[in-house]
Amino acid sequence: MIITVPHGKCPRGSVVRQCDERANEVALTLAAFLPEASVYWAPSYRVEGDLNRPETRQWGWRREIQAEVERQVAGGNRVVLFDIHSFPDTSTSFGVLPPSGAVPQLVILDQPSMPHTALARQITSTTSVSLLAVLVASEINDITTQARAAGNVDAMLWEFNESSTRITHDQIGEVARVFADYARAN
Numbered sequence: 001m002i003i004t005v006p007h008g009k010c011p012r013g014s015v016v017r018q019c020d021e022r023a024n025e026v027a028l029t030l031a032a033f034l035p036e037a038s039v040y041w042a043p044s045y046r047v048e049g050d051l052n053r054p055e056t057r058q059w060g061w062r063r064e065i066q067a068e069v070e071r072q073v074a075g076g077n078r079v080v081l082f083d084i085h086s087f088p089d090t091s092t093s094f095g096v097l098p099p100s101g102a103v104p105q106l107v108i109l110d111q112p113s114m115p116h117t118a119l120a121r122q123i124t125s126t127t128s129v130s131l132l133a134v135l136v137a138s139e140i141n142d143i144t145t146q147a148r149a150a151g152n153v154d155a156m157l158w159e160f161n162e163s164s165t166r167i168t169h170d171q172i173g174e175v176a177r178v179f180a181d182y183a184r185a186n
């Protein structure tokens with residue numbers, strides 16, 4: 001199991017948003033439920049280069065992740081990779097959910113070739129998070145795209161709403177528990 005946080009490194013005291021402000025919090029919580037997972041924290045700021053894009057695939061951090069993916073695939077187990085992000089609480093981020101018009105609390109940028117609708121349903125039926133959007137990801141989300149190409153890899157990209165009025169620390173814990181159960185069951 002692998003957890004990646006490509007946009008989690010935040011400059012201190014910045015007024016302008018330059019990172020995924022709650023991604024580290026989510027990854028820490030998830031890692032607490034999945035101590036066997038390897039966690040990869042962004043070593044550089046997003047302004048230096050987007051670590052989730054094809055153009056940074058040859059950077060050391062990306063090579064380390066992919067090497068671990070390939071090691072785990074070679075070990076014969078199904079590999080589950082959670083790529084963790086967060087987004088600002090505005091309708092321009094991922095739109096709104098009809099008919100409520102609410103900004104989602106949680107978004108999965110899913111691949112039609114490897115859908116996670118059952119996992120999404122598990123979250124909305126067993127946690128207090130109800131505003132969940134399943135959107136189709138772009139192949140440009142390169143950590144998950146590259147990992148899936150390595151073989152038996154279930155790689156998925158989750159976006160958590162950054163506003164504490166949308167998703168609380170406790171709700172992050174609820175979702176992390178579902179993720180952990182899913183990763184262990186697969």
Ligand SMILES: [Zn+2]
Nearest residue numbers: 007020085086
């Ligand atoms: Zn991000």
